[in-house]
Amino acid sequence: MNTNAIGIFDSGVGGTSIWKEINALLPNENTIYLADSKNAPYGPKGKDAIINLSIKNTEYLLKQNCKLIIVACNTATTNAIDYLRANYSIPFIGIEPAIKPAALQTKTNTIGILATRGTLSSTLFSKTSTLFASNIKVIEQHGDGIVELIEGGKLFSDEMKTLLNQYLQPMIDANIDYLVLGCTHYPYLTPLLINILPNNVKIIDSGEAVARQTKTVLEKLNLINNSFKTIEHSFYINGNTEVLKSLVGTEFKVDYLDF
Structure with a gap:
């Protein structure tokens, strides 16, 4: 399980700012990034809708066998992370303003x-x-x-x-x-x-603090990836792939996913 990916989701492409901090601090970790741009921004949608969108994103990342999920969205963290932690056994890292x-x-x-x-x-x-x-x-x-x-x-x-x-x-x-x-x-x-x-x-x-907390949790749970296999970063978006690619870099493959 240590080689399984860190899952990251956001209401769009903004959470890539968190992904960059994660990748800088934990370069040996595989990652899967999920951008729910179709529903961005989450802010005006109300608590119940935000929880339902967060469930949808979480379920997708769980199907990809992620070992930890970062809720790279302030609004989703503040409205949904308590629900996610209560209903799923996987560890969640949240975001809140510094x-x-x-x-x-x-x-x-x-x-x-x-x-x-x-x-x-x-x-x-x-x-x-x-x-x-x-x-x-x-x-x-x-x-x-x-x-x-x-x-x-x-x-x-x-x-x-x-x-x-x-x-x-x-x-x-x-x-x-x-x-x-x-x-x-x-x-x-x-x-x-x-x-x-x-x-x-x-x-x-909050980027650096989130990366440090992610490392702390992985170490505590003995989930750090110590494998020497090739590291993979997967990016999915249900919106404009070019916008996401412009933020993470053209060297990474960005796929459109209708979710």
């Missing part, structure tokens, strides 16, 4: 969080924010339209730049010194964000 490090390190006592509506309205986000950020000012911003533009191959479009300027200006005015990215699509915005934000604002996401 509020804790931002709250602990802020010097201006003001941080910004850019996330989807589904994440910001979730119980888990509320608990985390209350636990770590109750004594600082938190500027929350729904990233409406961002996921759709990235899924549509318009990452660096004028429309995206206009949206980001609109969303970030209130944070800049409030003197944030940390911007927390609360969606796995959003790390791909970093080049644009750097051009908009003041130099003192640090951008933080």
